[in-house]
Amino acid sequence: xxxxxxxxxxxxxxxxxxxxxxxxxxxxxxxxxxxxxxxxxxxxxxxxxxxxxxxxxxxxxxxxxxxxxxxxxxxxxxxxxxxxxxxxxxxxxxxxxxxxxxxxxxxxxxxxxxxxxxxxxxxxxxxxxxxxxxxxxxxxxxxxxxxxxxxxxxxxxxxxxxxxxxxxxxxxxxxxxxxxxxxxxxxxxxxxxxxxxxxxxxxxxxxxxxxxxxxxxxxxxxxxxxxxxxxxxxxxxxxxxxxxxxxxxxxxxxxxxxxxxxxxxxxxxxxxxxxxxxxxxxxxxxxxxxxxxxxxxxxxxxxxxxxxxxxxxxxxxxxxxxxxxxxxxxxxxxxxxxxxxxxxxxxxxxxxxxxxxxxxxxxxxxxxxxxxx
Amino acid sequence: xxxxxxxxxxxxxxxxxxxxxxxxxxxxxxxxxxxxxxxxxxxxxxxxxxxxxxxxxxxxxxxxxxxxxxxxxxxxxxxxxxxxxxxxxxxxxxxxxxxxxxxxxxxxxxxxxxxxxxxxxxxxxxxxxxxxxxxxxxxxxxxxxxxxxxxxxxxxxxxxxxxxx
Numbered sequence: 001x002x003x004x005x006x007x008x009x010x011x012x013x014x015x016x017x018x019x020x021x022x023x024x025x026x027x028x029x030x031x032x033x034x035x036x037x038x039x040x041x042x043x044x045x046x047x048x049x050x051x052x053x054x055x056x057x058x059x060x061x062x063x064x065x066x067x068x069x070x071x072x073x074x075x076x077x078x079x080x081x082x083x084x085x086x087x088x089x090x091x092x093x094x095x096x097x098x099x100x101x102x103x104x105x106x107x108x109x110x111x112x113x114x115x116x117x118x119x120x121x122x123x124x125x126x127x128x129x130x131x132x133x134x135x136x137x138x139x140x141x142x143x144x145x146x147x148x149x150x151x152x153x154x155x156x157x158x159x160x161x162x163x164x165x166x167x168x169x170x171x172x173x174x175x176x177x178x179x180x181x182x183x184x185x186x187x188x189x190x191x192x193x194x195x196x197x198x199x200x201x202x203x204x205x206x207x208x209x210x211x212x213x214x215x216x217x218x219x220x221x222x223x224x225x226x227x228x229x230x231x232x233x234x235x236x237x238x239x240x241x242x243x244x245x246x247x248x249x250x251x252x253x254x255x256x257x258x259x260x261x262x263x264x265x266x267x268x269x270x271x272x273x274x275x276x277x278x279x280x281x282x283x284x285x286x287x288x289x290x291x292x293x294x295x296x297x298x299x300x301x302x303x304x305x306x307x308x309x310x311x312x313x314x315x316x317x318x319x320x321x322x323x324x325x326x327x328x329x330x331x332x333x334x335x336x337x338x339x340x341x342x343x344x345x346x347x348x349x350x351x352x353x354x355x356x357x358x359x360x361x362x363x364x365x366x367x368x369x370x371x372x373x
Numbered sequence: 374x375x376x377x378x379x380x381x382x383x384x385x386x387x388x389x390x391x392x393x394x395x396x397x398x399x400x401x402x403x404x405x406x407x408x409x410x411x412x413x414x415x416x417x418x419x420x421x422x423x424x425x426x427x428x429x430x431x432x433x434x435x436x437x438x439x440x441x442x443x444x445x446x447x448x449x450x451x452x453x454x455x456x457x458x459x460x461x462x463x464x465x466x467x468x469x470x471x472x473x474x475x476x477x478x479x480x481x482x483x484x485x486x487x488x489x490x491x492x493x494x495x496x497x498x499x500x501x502x503x504x505x506x507x508x509x510x511x512x513x514x515x516x517x518x519x520x521x522x523x524x525x526x527x528x529x530x531x532x533x534x535x536x537x538x
Binding site for chain 2: 031032033037039040041042043044045046047048049050052055058059060061062063064065066067068069100148185203
């Protein structure tokens with residue numbers, strides 16, 4: 001249960017303590033002492049004079065302050081998500097300290113685009129996290145833990161204060177209060193819920209946890225309807241570049257955009273059958289069918305049709321209708337976004353709103369008639 | 374008149390003469406110096422040296438050197454330097470030194486001291502029985518150096534090492 005040992009003379013000590021540890025509890029992380037803890041050595045000398053009379057004792061004290069050992073944080077990998085082009089993906093990261101003291105962690109993030117334009121993610125430059133160690137074991141059911149005094153007044157101990165989230169023994173707790181007792185060289189942290197999942201030994205890390213957000217705009221899809229941005233974020237201790245963590249699984253953001261194709265068909269048999277072309281006698285009432293298909297995975301909005309009636313045909317008013325999701329809706333010239341402009345021989349249909357939205361893998365069809373002169 | 378003033382002067386002189394030298398006594402002073410073991414690698418070879426320090430990381434070995442001196446004008450006898458192993462550290466086995474001093478340890482919080490070979494302590498088992506165990510260096514709670522006699526003007530040092538948790 002003791003920390004790593006350095007010199008050869010400690011070999012016997014190591015064997016003894018390892019044997020004890022195996023017999024005792026499940027293996028735990030190495031024990032540690034919080035940064036900023038004062039380790040005080042006081043020596044007293046008592047003595048007598050030549051005649052054996054006791055003299056006043058003298059005392060000397062020396063203090064060693066424990067330093068921070070920078071440690072790589074734990075960092076989550078946000079789940080993959082799909083967004084529509086033109087929107088922004090929001091990634092939520094949870095970052096937790098594993099260090100024995102407060103430290104600042106610099107963040108960096110790279111977005112690799114595939115079939116998509118390059119967009120730089122937006123995220124905080126750094127996150128500061130508090131950290132300390134248990135000065136006494138935390139037992140199941142305890143709502144207060146004891147940590148070393150950090151040498152300062154104030155309401156936070158090693159960066160941890162009311163409202164902080166801390167992880168102890170693998171479980172997360174909310175801090176309600178911090179009470180310092182410099183005379184005892186300790187501080188008490190009050191928790192919002194009792195220690196659960198078993199006792200946590202003295203010397204174990206109490207690390208602060210925070211959540212930060214990274215925003216990545218969609219960028220523009222290059223070809224087709226889909227592209228991806230792959231995000232990889234790294235957090236590194238500002239104290240030691242060796243204490244670095246990169247999210248284990250890069251986050252893939254799939255960006256979808258609508259892809260519209262238009263097909264114009266004509267029926268020479270009054271709407272029974274439609275084809276790209278055909279033959280018909282003068283006087284035949286042709287039915288035109290214009291199909292707008294969205295092959296993308298996301299909706300297209302503000303879809304509008306325009307078509308110019310060719311020469312030798314006469315537009316027939318009152319014959320237009322549009323289908324969305326298979327239901328035919330009759331159209332009246334001059335309302336609902338449907339117009340026929342005789343001067344320019346132009347049919348225009350711009351319904352806007354829901355009527356003008358074509359869902360991913362959906363279609364919008366416009367029918368109207370014209371008679372061959 | 375002259376005789377009286379002479380007697381008064383003589384009496385005063387006598388008082389001053391007898392009050393003069395204060396009785397000889399010892400006066401011990403003690404100080405602690407802290408140093409940390411630093412490992413350096415130069416040209417493939419590792420060297421360890423102790424550097425003075427006010428700070429240490431968990432796992433570091435800290436050496437305390439206690440320097441004592443008798444600044445009085447009489448020998449001190451039965452000088453006992455007692456140092457509890459600082460809270461938050463473990464005594465490094467075999468690291469205590471102190472020429473001319475008898476070295477003993479305690480493993481029961483300072484209640485009893487003995488030389489390492491003989492050092493034991495009692496443990497109360499859950500069954501209620503009391504078991505006597507031989508203390509291992511990691512269990513030492515206090516160190517004591519006993520110096521039988523320290524002459525006036527004499528100094529000495531004792532030292533030991535601990536590992537920071």
